[in-house]
Amino acid sequence: MMNERNLIYGCMGLGGSWNKNSLTNEDQKKADNIIETALYAGITHFDHADIYNFGKAEQAFGNYLKRNQSLREKLFIQSKTGIIINGGSLGSSIYNLSQNYISNQVDQILKRLSTDYLDALLLHRPDPLTAMEDIAATIHLLKKSGKVKTFGVSNMSTAQIQLLQSYLEEPLISNQIELNLSQSMLLDLEVWVNRVESPKEVGLGGLLAYSQEHNLSLQAYSPLVKGRYSNEGVKDEKDKITLKLIEELAEKYKSSISGILLAWLWRIPANIQPVIGTTNLKRIQESAAALNVNLSREDWYALWINAKGKKLP
Numbered sequence: 001m002m003n004e005r006n007l008i009y010g011c012m013g014l015g016g017s018w019n020k021n022s023l024t025n026e027d028q029k030k031a032d033n034i035i036e037t038a039l040y041a042g043i044t045h046f047d048h049a050d051i052y053n054f055g056k057a058e059q060a061f062g063n064y065l066k067r068n069q070s071l072r073e074k075l076f077i078q079s080k081t082g083i084i085i086n087g088g089s090l091g092s093s094i095y096n097l098s099q100n101y102i103s104n105q106v107d108q109i110l111k112r113l114s115t116d117y118l119d120a121l122l123l124h125r126p127d128p129l130t131a132m133e134d135i136a137a138t139i140h141l142l143k144k145s146g147k148v149k150t151f152g153v154s155n156m157s158t159a160q161i162q163l164l165q166s167y168l169e170e171p172l173i174s175n176q177i178e179l180n181l182s183q184s185m186l187l188d189l190e191v192w193v194n195r196v197e198s199p200k201e202v203g204l205g206g207l208l209a210y211s212q213e214h215n216l217s218l219q220a221y222s223p224l225v226k227g228r229y230s231n232e233g234v235k236d237e238k239d240k241i242t243l244k245l246i247e248e249l250a251e252k253y254k255s256s257i258s259g260i261l262l263a264w265l266w267r268i269p270a271n272i273q274p275v276i277g278t279t280n281l282k283r284i285q286e287s288a289a290a291l292n293v294n295l296s297r298e299d300w301y302a303l304w305i306n307a308k309g310k311k312l313p
């Protein structure tokens, strides 16, 4: 089955940087330009999180929306909650998916985004101290309040999603995970069935099949591999070879580096929706322009094999 391709703009880069300073006019101007470039390129799905730049990403987006209210119903706006940055010992983040915390955060998110509702709320990371049954009760309340239309998760294993889903009447719509040409454990698990080389990743086991069976979209974060496939970003000889291949394919398919990295994800028939985070206007345009790029089977595999630097089994 062919899924309709979707590109999500990830707003982590809006609103300045990760500090508690106020949003500046310059940050706002930059955000306005980025949002407009994304909209003009046809992107209508935006990803937020309450923590991004300590709320300033949502604030900058909300300021734009205030000035362009007629846009609201044409957009799909999602945010995430559940992480408390520097909330724990050693400056570590901690997680909180309790009802009080999520409900308060949703109110603040809506205020910052200048909207009455979210199209989706994603639980940013699992919290071992909140029972899935209690999370389901919170989801039920938020749905009833009209503040959130649909729900998804992020960084959750197949088993966690199954458990949460078992308490819900409505289907979860997405799991947002890191997935790109360089971080493709989800696919490794499909072909190296009897040799899992990195046990910490087995939470992803079965996720590709589960997501197709239950129509759960896999939102792939860091799809441009955070700039790793660029002259400044390459880390080793293997990356250099892969970058050269990407550049050749960009020429062959009349695309770009960003375009080839995204086309590689879209070629997998499992409703994968990349969440790009580039703040470079040209890269945003190139990303959207790649929606029509169809990599051949041979080129798709060549990218995967070279990025790994080893043969498939």
Ligand SMILES: NC(=O)c1ccc[n+]([C@@H]2O[C@H](COP(=O)([O-])OP(=O)(O)OC[C@H]3O[C@@H](n4cnc5c(N)ncnc54)[C@H](OP(=O)(O)O)[C@@H]3O)[C@@H](O)[C@H]2O)c1
Binding pocket: 009, 010, 011, 012, 013, 047, 048, 124, 154, 155, 176, 177, 220, 221, 222, 223, 224, 225, 226, 227, 228, 229, 230, 233, 257, 258, 275, 276, 277, 278, 279, 280, 283
């Ligand atoms: N759920 C989660 O836990 C989670 C975690 C991380 C991210 N996310 C979401 O996913 C979105 C995307 O994540 P991401 O920012 O890591 O993804 P990304 O799109 O792979 O990376 C964007 C970063 O890479 C740089 N970059 C990309 N292509 C480049 C190139 N060819 N040359 C030089 N630099 C290049 C960008 O710089 P420029 O801005 O200069 O282009 C930017 O700093 C975020 O905005 C957020 O919404 C979710």
